[in-house]
Amino acid sequence: MAGGDCGRMFRLQIPPGRRQNLAAEWNAAVVVAHNRPVLDGPQGRIALRSKGIVVPKVMITKIIPVAFCALLVAAPGQGADAVVLRIKADQVAAHVSPMLYGLMTEEINFSYDGGLYAEMVRNRSFKDDPKEPVHWQLVQEQGGTGTMSLDPGQPFNDAIPTSLKLAVTQAGGRQRVGIANEGFWGIPVKPNTRYRASFYAKAEGFAGPLRIAIVSNDGATVHASAQAPRVTGSWKKYEAILATGQAKPSAENRLVISAGSAGTVWFSMVSLFPPTWNNRPNGNRKDIMQILADMKPAFLRFPGGNYVEGRTIATRFDWKKTIGDISERPGHMNDAWRYWSSDGMGLLEFLEWCEDLHMEPVLAVYAGYSLAGERVAPGADLEPFVEDAIDEIEYATGGAGTTWGARRAKDGHPAPFKLEYVEVGNEDQFDRQTGSYEGRFAQFFDAIKAKYPKLNVVTTARVSGRNSDVLDEHYYRRSEDEMASHAHDYDTRDRAGQKVFVGEWATRVGAPTPNMSGALGDAAWMTGLERNSDLVIMESYAPLFVNVNKGGMQWPTDLIGFDALGSYGSPAYYAQQMFSLHHGDVVLPVTAQGVPTREWQPPAPGGRRGAPGTPTPPPQPAPPPQQVPTLFFDATRDSQAGTIYLKLVNRAGTPQPVRVEISGLSAVEAQGQAITLSASAPDDTNSITEPTKIVPMTTNVEGLGANFTRTFPPYSITVLQMKGK
Ligand code: AHR
Numbered sequence: 001m002a003g004g005d006c007g008r009m010f011r012l013q014i015p016p017g018r019r020q021n022l023a024a025e026w027n028a029a030v031v032v033a034h035n036r037p038v039l040d041g042p043q044g045r046i047a048l049r050s051k052g053i054v055v056p057k058v059m060i061t062k063i064i065p066v067a068f069c070a071l072l073v074a075a076p077g078q079g080a081d082a083v084v085l086r087i088k089a090d091q092v093a094a095h096v097s098p099m100l101y102g103l104m105t106e107e108i109n110f111s112y113d114g115g116l117y118a119e120m121v122r123n124r125s126f127k128d129d130p131k132e133p134v135h136w137q138l139v140q141e142q143g144g145t146g147t148m149s150l151d152p153g154q155p156f157n158d159a160i161p162t163s164l165k166l167a168v169t170q171a172g173g174r175q176r177v178g179i180a181n182e183g184f185w186g187i188p189v190k191p192n193t194r195y196r197a198s199f200y201a202k203a204e205g206f207a208g209p210l211r212i213a214i215v216s217n218d219g220a221t222v223h224a225s226a227q228a229p230r231v232t233g234s235w236k237k238y239e240a241i242l243a244t245g246q247a248k249p250s251a252e253n254r255l256v257i258s259a260g261s262a263g264t265v266w267f268s269m270v271s272l273f274p275p276t277w278n279n280r281p282n283g284n285r286k287d288i289m290q291i292l293a294d295m296k297p298a299f300l301r302f303p304g305g306n307y308v309e310g311r312t313i314a315t316r317f318d319w320k321k322t323i324g325d326i327s328e329r330p331g332h333m334n335d336a337w338r339y340w341s342s343d344g345m346g347l348l349e350f351l352e353w354c355e356d357l358h359m360e361p362v363l364a365v366y367a368g369y370s371l372a373g374e375r376v377a378p379g380a381d382l383e384p385f386v387e388d389a390i391d392e393i394e395y396a397t398g399g400a401g402t403t404w405g406a407r408r409a410k411d412g413h414p415a416p417f418k419l420e421y422v423e424v425g426n427e428d429q430f431d432r433q434t435g436s437y438e439g440r441f442a443q444f445f446d447a448i449k450a451k452y453p454k455l456n457v458v459t460t461a462r463v464s465g466r467n468s469d470v471l472d473e474h475y476y477r478r479s480e481d482e483m484a485s486h487a488h489d490y491d492t493r494d495r496a497g498q499k500v501f502v503g504e505w506a507t508r509v510g511a512p513t514p515n516m517s518g519a520l521g522d523a524a525w526m527t528g529l530e531r532n533s534d535l536v537i538m539e540s541y542a543p544l545f546v547n548v549n550k551g552g553m554q555w556p557t558d559l560i561g562f563d564a565l566g567s568y569g570s571p572a573y574y575a576q577q578m579f580s581l582h583h584g585d586v587v588l589p590v591t592a593q594g595v596p597t598r599e600w601q602p603p604a605p606g607g608r609r610g611a612p613g614t615p616t617p618p619p620q621p622a623p624p625p626q627q628v629p630t631l632f633f634d635a636t637r638d639s640q641a642g643t644i645y646l647k648l649v650n651r652a653g654t655p656q657p658v659r660v661e662i663s664g665l666s667a668v669e670a671q672g673q674a675i676t677l678s679a680s681a682p683d684d685t686n687s688i689t690e691p692t693k694i695v696p697m698t699t700n701v702e703g704l705g706a707n708f709t710r711t712f713p714p715y716s717i718t719v720l721q722m723k724g725k
Contacts, residue, residue, distance in 0.1 A: 082594030090664025094534035094587040101580035104540035106305030110547035112345035114184030120272040128340040144175035156268035159330040163266040178258025185549035186251030188564040195242040199270040203231040206263025251564040301362040306336035311372040322346030365389035367425030378439030423458035472503040481600035483507040483521030490532035504542035511556030512546045513570035517682035523649040523717040524632040531634040568691030582719040584636035597627035646720040650712040669723040678716035
């Protein structure tokens with residue numbers, strides 16, 4: 001059988017009973033046996049001849065002459081110095097999608113409240129718990145007395161129907177009585193910093209001013225304080241700047257609002273912000289934004305994830321309740337991840353986050369299905385939800401002359417946002433009702449395309465009734481080997497179908513953030529995404545964030561960790577960053593010889609569902625062991641500058657010499673750069689206390705050229721940047 005041009009697929013089905021002693025010949029780059037790319041199988045199951053193969057024991061299901069697929073000549077236990085990579089630098093196997101590397105985000109692991117969203121007060125509108133003012137304490141200093149309680153009898157507004165009542169019975173002189181907020185695992189204090197404090201209050205029988213201050217937990221140190229003017233009998237906003245001096249950075253502090261005389265005061269929407277990225281008033285933490293900016297992500301998929309769905313229809317991400325002044329946002333119970341969401345990170349804030357980091361929004365709209373199995377039937381029942389989605393798109397993109405564009409302008413952002421991708425729902429394959437997503441998707445798709453024909457509409461599960469533009473696929477793998485074993489999956493995917501967005505994936509090794517083993521699995525996988533980025537046009541790791549404090553994490557293995565004071569990138573973060581920052585615009589064909597493998601026992605198949613309460617499927621028998629390469633690679637080229645980027649992942653615990661042969665150029669410069677992320681053991685990691693233990697090192701290297709041998713360190717991810725002529 002002869003292979004053909006790049007991208008064409010041949011199927012060779014060998015009938016049962018004729019699988020012995022069968023030979024096949026072709027000039028293809030990849031042969032797939034048992035759904036795995038194989039050219040030279042272990043135990044002599046497939047033997048490669050010059051232009052042919054003998055197939056004694058394996059059923060070949062596909063022969064795919066895809067020029068850019070890596071030619072794996074895998075041999076278990078093969079000598080470590082036998083690897084040869086051949087790069088055809090004058091050929092283009094595919095174009096690298098300019099949207100390939102992006103971010104996925106949702107409210108999980110205290111990603112926003114207690115995370116990126118810079119608000120420092122927890123339970124600022126007293127709605128986290130309807131029974132008691134959690135995260136608030138009564139302060140009674142020097143014999144002052146009083147009580148603190150939720151008061152539904154003094155509503156602040158329709159969105160915030162309960163206020164906090166402080167009844168001061170005894171105060172005066174040094175006696176002070178007040179309320180103190182503990183923040184999200186502490187109120188962080190940094191030196192010489194100006195914090196913006198605000199709250200709403202009204203009073204009865206209270207003459208004295210209020211003092212607002214950041215105070216150490218032991219009460220010994222007042223880091224910053226200000227006095228609010230006299231409080232009146234009706235709700236009014238009070239604002240102050242709390243400026244610290246030479247304070248030592250610490251999180252063991254509280255925000256205290258206290259009275260020095262008797263009377264009753266009610267509070268609502270108590271807020272404290274540090275300086276934010278781009279000085280946005282309702283903005284994001286600078287340190288975490290910087291970590292993201294350093295990745296140069298092309299897009300942001302939001303607001304979920306399970307978070308967009310909610311466990312019930314009532315607790316979905318209801319975007320219309322997330323816009324406008326924060327004091328008018330009701331917030332909602334994020335029951336997908338079991339904590340209150342202030343919705344301070346609302347639709348406009350997501351879009352501004354995109355704007356701030358030059359990312360394209362990938363807007364996920366609620367599609368009529370929630371995690372606990374509540375769904376809306378297609379047809380008239382679904383129509384209000386479809387209209388909500390259309391309004392949402394108009395809020396993002398409409399001009400000032402449109403209803404929702406005008407609302408966005410009123411909310412402070414007159415200019416429309418660029419929006420090219422809208423995703424309908426999240427993981428709708430979990431909606432087990434036959435045809436439910438087909439029907440729901442079709443209704444959304446038709447309405448979106450009717451009004452916004454240029455928008456790319458993303459499906460979250462396969463549908464047959466409409467030609468969606470992109471399919472969002474999710475892959476969470478339980479080990480480095482498991483993730484690596486899938487690194488060639490897309491090499492053999494039919495190109496005729498829709499494009500793919502790998503919208504959630506991770507090698508789930510390490511908690512709260514992945515370790516080096518996770519990063520190695522990720523990098524192996526990403527060589528496959530990049531090599532196939534004519535098909536895989538976007539990818540985003542998930543989850544993005546975790547608050548590393550006890551109680552902060554609902555989902556282990558998250559890209560970026562933080563607490564109140566600091567933040568860090570995991571080794572997997574740096575792997576992402578290296579891939580995102582260092583690539584060309586075209587994929588080069590690479591073939592390989594002598595790639596070493598190691599045996600891996602795949603786990604028994606089992607389902608996975610992120611949402612709490614989802615039933616776990618019964619265990620099934622484990623499949624046979626597999627040989628998985630310990631070396632992964634891909635190459636791209638900047639067609640303007642001529643730079644070649646060779647990415648090489650050495651998962652082994654030994655140094656790996658690799659012979660690189662580059663053809664098709666008149667010369668390759670001897671000098672180049674190596675960006676290397678490596679660790680001394682697979683379970684080495686970064687943490688909040690050791691944030692930069694594993695970071696990429698950039699070095700100038702000599703001895704490159706059209707033919708050279710370079711040794712790659714154990715447990716390493718390397719980008720070799722070479723200049724071709
Ligand atoms: O990333 C965590 C969860 O995994 C997402 O919310 C959901 O889409 C997936 O199940």
